[in-house]
C-alpha cells in the first residue's frame with residue numbers, strides 16, 4: 001500500500017501542484033503589465049494626479065515665477081519636522097538724501113509713502129528628507145500657496161540632494177510652461193524623465 005502511495009499517488013499530487021503553480025504564473029504572464037521600465041519609460045501624467053509627493057509653491061495669478069506666498073512663516077513655524085526655511089525680503093535701501101527729504105516732508109505735515117519690502121519670500125527652502133508629508137504647512141497657509149506635488153520620480157543617493165529651493169523650482173516650472181530653456185542644466189532625474197518621455201513618444 002505504501003509503495004502505491006509513494007510511486008503513484010504522490011507523483012500525481014506533485015504534478016497537480018506544479019500545474020496549479022504554472023496556471024497562476026501563466027495567468028499573470030499574459031496580463032497587461034502595470035509597471036514600466038523606468039527611466040526608459042514613464043507613466044502618463046494623469047496617472048500621478050492622486051500622488052502626494054513633496055510640497056511645492058503655487059504661483060500667483062499675476063506672475064507664474066512668483067509664488068502666492070506672503071512670507072508669513074506659518075508653514076515654517078507649524079512644521080513638526082522643521083523642514084521649511086523662509087527668508088523674508090528686505091525693504092529697498094534708501095539714500096540719506098531721500099531719507100532727509102522724507103523727514104522734511106513729514107515735518108511739513110505731508111504724508112510720506114516709504115517703500116516696503118515685497119511680500120513674496122527671498123528664499124524658500126524645503127528638506128524633503130525630513131518631511132513626513134503631514135500636510136500641516138498646506139493647511140496652515142493663509143493664502144493657499146502650498147500644495148503636494150505629483151512628482152513621483154524623486155530619488156537621491158545623498159540626503160543633501162533632497163533639500164529643494166522651491167522658488168527656483170517654481171521659476172523652472174514657469175519657464176517650462178512658457179517653452180523657454182531652463183536657466184540651469186537639468187539634474188540626473190530630469191534627464192532620465194526626459195529620456196523616458198522621448199522613449200514613450202517613440203513607442204506610441
Ligand code: SF4
Pocket residue numbers: 055078079080081082083084130131132133134135136137138
Ligand atoms: S508636509 Fe508636514 S512635515 Fe512636510 S513640510 Fe509640511 S508641515 Fe512639514
Ligand code: SF4
Pocket residue numbers: 068069070071072073074075076086137140141142143144145146
Ligand atoms: S504659510 Fe503660506 S504664505 Fe506663509 S510663509 Fe508659508 S507658504 Fe508663505
